[in-house]
Amino acid sequence: MALALTVGPYAIVSAITEVTAPRRTAFPTDAAKIGARWTGEVPSLLATLSPFGSELESNHALSAALQTIESGQQRPTILRSIAHTDPLGRVRRTLSMSPYNPELWLALAQLQVQRDPHDPVVVEALKMAYFVAPNDARLMPVRIDMAARFDALALPDVKDLVRNDVRLILIRRPGSRSALVSAYRRASKLGKAFLEDAVESIDPSFLATLRG
Numbered sequence: 001m002a003l004a005l006t007v008g009p010y011a012i013v014s015a016i017t018e019v020t021a022p023r024r025t026a027f028p029t030d031a032a033k034i035g036a037r038w039t040g041e042v043p044s045l046l047a048t049l050s051p052f053g054s055e056l057e058s059n060h061a062l063s064a065a066l067q068t069i070e071s072g073q074q075r076p077t078i079l080r081s082i083a084h085t086d087p088l089g090r091v092r093r094t095l096s097m098s099p100y101n102p103e104l105w106l107a108l109a110q111l112q113v114q115r116d117p118h119d120p121v122v123v124e125a126l127k128m129a130y131f132v133a134p135n136d137a138r139l140m141p142v143r144i145d146m147a148a149r150f151d152a153l154a155l156p157d158v159k160d161l162v163r164n165d166v167r168l169i170l171i172r173r174p175g176s177r178s179a180l181v182s183a184y185r186r187a188s189k190l191g192k193a194f195l196e197d198a199v200e201s202i203d204p205s206f207l208a209t210l211r212g
Contacts, residue, residue, distance in 0.1 A: 057094055057097075057098075058098050058101050061087070061090045061091050061093075061107075062091075062103055062104055062107055064087045065087045065088075065090075065091050065104075065107035065108075065110070065111055066107065067087075068087040069107070069110045069111060069114065087111060088108070088111045088112065088115070091104055091107055091108050091111065092108065095108065099128075099132075101132070102128075102129045102130075102132040102139055103139070105128040105129040105132060106125070106126070106129045106139060106142055106143070106146070108121070108125040109121070109123075109125035109126045109146060113146070117150050122146075122150060123150075123152045123155065123158065126146055126152055126158070127158060127161070129143060130143065130161045134161075134164070137168070137173055137176070140165040140169060140173075140176070140179070141176065141179035141182070144162055144165050144166065144179065144180065144183045145179075145182070145183040145186060147161075147191070148162075148183050148184070148187035148188065148190075148191030148194065148195060149183075149186055149187055149188060150188070151188055151190050151191070153191060153194045154190065162194070162198075163198050166180065166195070166199065167198075167202050170199065170202045170203045170206060171202070171203075177206065180195065180199065180206075180210060181209065181210055181212065184196075184210050184211070185212070195210065196211070
């Protein structure tokens with residue numbers, strides 16, 4: 001009886017939370033428009049209190065991270081004003097409990113970039129996003145964009161990972177080729193040189209389109 005009275009309320013709260021929770025947040029596929037896809041949904045009180053909502057916490061942490069990334073991209077002053085909510089710390093805590101979420105690793109990299117693009121955490125989080133979901137087509141555009149913009153390509157192992165993404169897009173996902181053009185336009189000098197070399201070695205006919 002005591003066990004039922006203890007576990008029962010928790011189970012009820014978790015069940016209600018699952019039913020009333022917002023839809024799972026998806027990491028935007030266009031790195032240039034990360035903020036545009038965030039729904040603005042706020043975690044319910046039940047979701048916050050639910051002791052079994054690890055998946056829900058991942059969803060809410062990602063939503064908060066995307067909101068912060070959007071605010072930092074558009075209005076840096078707003079980013080400072082919401083810094084007390086510590087979305088970076090929330091993402092870290094969530095990853096410590098659920099380290100197999102590649103979207104959260106990408107969010108961690110994006111949040112750290114806004115604070116210090118040269119911090120080793122940026123590259124390490126990007127690498128984890130690859131290791132956890134190496135062939136996740138949804139994340140390829142953002143991974144390529146990040147690596148090309150912040151010179152993660154200086155590391156040989158990252159180079160190999162990104163080259164594989166480029167190859168898969170060119171060979172198996174021609175509809176996503178526009179993501180390569182977008183990444184090229186935002187890339188650093190090193191990133192542009194890498195993308196040109198990768199495209200030329202895989203599909204030389206696309207090189208002119210890449211350069212625009």
